[in-house]
Amino acid sequence: MSGQPVPCSPQEIASLFLFEKLSPEQRGRLCAEGRVERFEPGPVYAEGEPATCFYVMIEGTVVLSRRVGNDDVEVTRTSQRGVYAGAMQAYIGDRVRQVYNNSMRVTEPTRFFVLPADTFASIMQEWFPMAVHLLEGLFFGSKSMQATIGQRERLLALGSLSAGLTHELNNPAAAAVRATAALRERVVKMRHKLAVITEGSFSRDALAGLIEIQERTAERVAKAPALTPLEATDREDALTGWLEDHGIDHGWQLAPTFVQGGLDVDWLEQVAAAVDEEILPGAVGWLNYTVETELLMDEIGDSTTRISHLVEAAKQYSQLDRAPYQVADVHELLDSTLLMLSGKIGQRIKVVKQYDRTLPRIPAYPAELNQVWTNLIDNAVDAINGAGGEGTLTVRTARHDDRLLVEFRDSGPGVPPEIRDRIFDPFFTTKPVGRGTGLGLDISWRIVVNKHRGTLRVESVPGDTRFQVLLPLTVTDADDIPLTSEEPA
Known part of the structure; x- marks a missing residue:
């Protein structure tokens, strides 16, 4: 928005604290190369637009705001003469993308001294070379500090995730070790039982029938249905009764294994019909070892599969051996993050996934989006734990x-x-000292908004808080999302 030009007076310029120490010749040059403009109430410039001018207020009222999600959050409102805004980093030149870092509007007729950005930069370099060096050092030092702090925040998160991952890996690993030891014991007993059977007076056909029953039993175990506790109890009672009626000792010990393996009374009746009555107890004992070994091998398979999934999730989360910028499936990223955080989420928090699987893959920095998911999930879990520890976390994807x-x-x-309006500010936190840095949401905001040209916003009422991340489906400008791993500014 352009203002109405009005005459520039070097004497009036000299009354502004920013220029009061300048010489008459310097103030004359400012008036010659700059201008005074009068703005009616309304916007002067918008956040994100190219920073073309440096503004110093002579009289009036200005309001500065920052974009947070879809809302403009007011950060400053003042009527103090001499306040300045706009292209304040023009002296750095092309080393930094020169855009307005906030939006400015005036609430009453307001006059500004306006200096073009390139003129402001050349005057700064010419008149204040030492100050420019100091300001450059402060600017790039601050940027480096932000990058270091961001890295520290990621390391803290990684440490927490590593502890959770270790716990998650320990469970299936311990289960596999236990199952392997039990399997070795059962195989020894099975070999002993096989020796007993072969030493008996069993015909060749009887042994062949027993082997055939064993094969069909193993197939049945692989297809064992899931039973409710009540159904399992009823089936155990029925099997225990059948085993006792057929003179098989310790039927109450065998019944739970048979039920877990998907066997029932009808199956045992088929076994009884296929073998002679005198070898039925031996056949049932043999089948018991068969079921146990199959169940143990299933347990080992499930445990090792779980370990494999955890390792794959860790690779997906950390994006090891992958390009920093790529076309990614957000659902894979979300699932890997939820799995990595499952230890912290715990059993008392119910996780509900409402995914729109028709959504396309999007261009993004996956490792950094995983950091955003981590921060938002971590905050949600802390909020639920602070309210008693029981609740629901819902993760939803949709096209908007x-x-x-x-x-x-x-x-x-x-x-x-x-x-x-303050939760996205750096170092703002409501967590106790030592538990939060106040940087999680600030880093998340910069990753989403600055690096992905997206939006991060929050909607909240008691019992229903929603952090929403909106990401572009495509890259509309190659300059907007560079194909580098550069830290967000």
Whole structure:
């Protein structure tokens, strides 16, 4: 928006604290190369637009705001003469993308001294070379500090995730070790039982029939149905009665294994019909070892598969051996993050996934999006734990106009209205000292907004807080999302 030009007076310029120490010749040059403009109430410039001018207010009232999600959050409102805004980093030149870092509007007729950005940069370099060096050092030092802090935040998260991953890996690994030891014991007993059977007076046909029953029993175990506790108890009682009626000792010990393996009374009747009565107890004992070994091998297979999935999830989460920028499936990223955080989420929090699987893969920095998911899930879990430890975390994906929506919804107490506009500020935290850095949401905001040209916003009422991430479905400008692993500014 352009203002109405008005005459520039070097004397009036000299009354502004920014220029009061300048010489008459310097103030004359400012008036010659700059201008005074009068703006009616309304916008002066918008956040994200190319920073073309440096503004110093002579009289009036200005309001500066920052974009948070779909809302403009007011950060400054002042009527103080001499306040300045706009292309304040023009002296750095092309080393930094020169855009307005906030939006400015005026609430009453307001006059500004306006200096073009390139003129401001050349005057700074010419008049204040030492100050420019100091300012450059502060700017790039601050940027480096932000990158270091971001790396530290990721390392802290990785440490927490590593502890959780170790716990998650320990469970299936311990189960596999136990099952392997039990399997070795059962195989020894099976060899002993086989020796007893072969030493008996069994015909060749009887032995062949027994082997055939064993094969069919193993197939039945592989297809064992899932039973409710009540169904399992009823089936155990029926099998125990059948075994006792057929003179088989310790039927109550065999019945639970048979039920777990999917065997029932009808199956045992088929076994009884296929073998002679005198070898039935031996056949049942042989089948018991068969069922046990099959179940143990299933347990080992499930445990090792679980370990494999955890390792794959860790690779997916960390994006090891993958390009920093790629076309990614957000559902794979979300699943790997949820799996990595499953130890912290615990059993008392119910996780509900509402995924729109028709959504396309999107261009993104997957490792950094995983960091965003981690921060948002971590905050949701803390909120639920702070409200008693039981609740629901819902992760939803959907298409929102021309963008992809990822929503994290928790049933915690909500974000109080008085701090809602501050939660994305650096170092702002409501967690106790030592438990939070106040950087998680700030880093998440910069990854989503600055690096992916997306939106991060929050909607909250008690019992229903929703952090929403909106990401572009496609790259509309190659300059917007560079194919590098550069830290967000």
